[in-house]
Amino acid sequence: MAKTYSPxxxxxxxxxxxRRMSGRNDHVAQHKEAIADELMAVGSAxxxxxxxxxxxxNVRVRASADIPRNxxxxxxxxxxxQTVRDGVETSTLELKMxxxxxSLKVLAKAAGLLEAPEVxxxxxxxxxxxxxxxxxxxxxxxxxD
Numbered sequence: 001m002a003k004t005y006s007p008x009x010x011x012x013x014x015x016x017x018x019r020r021m022s023g024r025n026d027h028v029a030q031h032k033e034a035i036a037d038e039l040m041a042v043g044s045a046x047x048x049x050x051x052x053x054x055x056x057x058n059v060r061v062r063a064s065a066d067i068p069r070n071x072x073x074x075x076x077x078x079x080x081x082q083t084v085r086d087g088v089e090t091s092t093l094e095l096k097m098x099x100x101x102x103s104l105k106v107l108a109k110a111a112g113l114l115e116a117p118e119v120x121x122x123x124x125x126x127x128x129x130x131x132x133x134x135x136x137x138x139x140x141x142x143x144x145d
Contacts, residue, residue: 038073042103045074061093074098
């Protein structure tokens, strides 16, 4: 029969597990402000802080020096693709931003905005009750007159 181990035993017991986790918690606790700042940067960045376009569809990318620091941290990827068609070389820029909705959800959850408020209710709880009456017994009573 194979010997089974609890998760605590596999990781060296409760004390060892707590020791391993405490280092991570300390690191996160020391950098809470920086983590929140990065999430806020992603949540507040707009694509128009990086590129601008006109009514004819002409797109211009701003110089990196002109892009605010918080917006730079919201950029996930920038890639240029060179293509040659009919002897004409063109360059296409692909810009990906980090997930804005995801970071806003994390921030809202951390702020307690996504928790459903507890509603006090005077409504009774629904409980199933099965009532059973006594068995009916017919008794004849004789008069002793």
